[in-house]
Amino acid sequence: MCGIVGIVSSEPVNQQVYDSLLLLQHRGQDSTGIATVDGDRFHMVKANGQVREAYRTRDMRQLLGNVGLGHVRYATRGSAAREEEAQPFYVGAPYGIILVHNGNLTNTRELTAELFNVDRRHLNTHSDTELLLNVLANELQAGITGLQLDDEQVFDAVARVHERVEGSYAAIAMIAGYGLLAFRDPFGIRPLVLGRRKAENGQDEWVVASESLVLESGGYEIVRDVEPGEAIMISPDGSMKSRQCAAARKLVPCAFEYIYLARPDSVLDGISVYDARLRLGDVLAEEIAEQLQGVDVDVVMPIPDSARPSAMQVAQKLGIEYREGFFKNRYVGRTFIMPGQAVRKKSVRQKLNAMSTEFAGKNVLIVDDSIVRGTTSREIVEMARTAGAKSVIFASAAPPVIYPHVYGINMPTRSELIAHGRTPAEIAEGLGADHLIYLSVEGMNRAILEGQDHVTELEQSCFTGEYIAGNVDEEYLSWVEATQES
């Protein structure tokens, strides 16, 4: 996952893009970039680190123009640390294109070979985003007939991108002198939402972003989610056109967005993230009640931040007191999306502290939204015990993460997943917990999908091993494991 935003405004757009990226910071902390276009001139700034530390006033001043886009990165392919792998990416032809991408392509080997052998394109990084941009550029180039580009040629190019590219991609691009293009893969795995507001001069102003909270905060009305396979073109004057560009499509958004990634105050594909987390807690409570008969629990505690809504519901449904015993240092970012296990491990201790008075002599039911590598839970259980807990019961508001996630979340190797190849009893032992309960896959689907019929299926390969997009098989997973950079 990454956070992306694109804006077409009637006035300079730099500050708005910056503000939007701050709101999307929870989606990526590795690096960030902003690009704007002023007439047919691009301006771009990118740097490692988080939004607040990455941009100087002089950077902001050079980002001229009323059309712009931005990115916060959580690397899945290529190095997290190298600035040249940070997004956006730029190509000079045709016209000049700058692109940002959230997702992960799975046929990168084929694309790399094709782009070199057939299309004669140079690639400068290991980033899959650079591949996506070059395929788009190539397909645009192939479809141009006159000097001027028109919307249909752009949509035809996106249709050919869908045919060549596999995996997940929510993308926003600027084409110099032409406008802003946004498109989403045929399964709509990663989110992308469209908003509009009226400028004082009457012009329509547009935003496309990973999460709806960006729209609300900027005073935009939510128009709709970009559909899977759809492309949207917005001209600098505010006119908008869209077309379905995928021959076959089906909305299958990523379950992990609802469980952990997205901010609770966002609505993705019509499902409120907060409500989904409450329902995950409701169903988890039912499953705990079935599995933990006769086990004493005195208090329910969340692991801040993402587990709070689910933990609240667990406490309420089970009729057990809800207490906060772990306190978070707000100046430490999200641990899970940090690159490198050593940094993640150190950060859990820096980030969370257990208050002994809340633990001493108690049977504590700790709820987290998910257990992936076990980095957080292992430390937490130890902290709870040191703080005097009588027993520690651990519950995850998501099923066991058994398989790698290859669609935009950086958990590519099976060996790093604590649930891979282990039974719940073995995992509990590994974590040092007295009992461990995971939400079931069926329970997760019921919780997230309840109360609506727009989304009927979730991308949940990391729980089930069933990969919907691309040819993700044993050979592919082994290749990813062997070549992953951190």
Ligand SMILES: O=P(O)(O)OC[C@H]1O[C@H](OP(=O)(O)OP(=O)(O)O)[C@H](O)[C@@H]1O
């Ligand atoms: O099993 P692990 O590999 O530790 O991963 C899972 C943990 O990581 C995330 O927290 P994170 O600190 O990233 O963010 P949060 O403050 O939003 O909960 C998630 O909420 C879990 O607590």
Ligand SMILES: NC(=O)CC[C@H](N)C(=O)O
């Ligand atoms: N998490 C993402 O969406 C990452 C985007 C892209 N694959 C990168 O690594 O930069």
Ligand SMILES: [Mg+2]
């Ligand atoms: Mg957490």
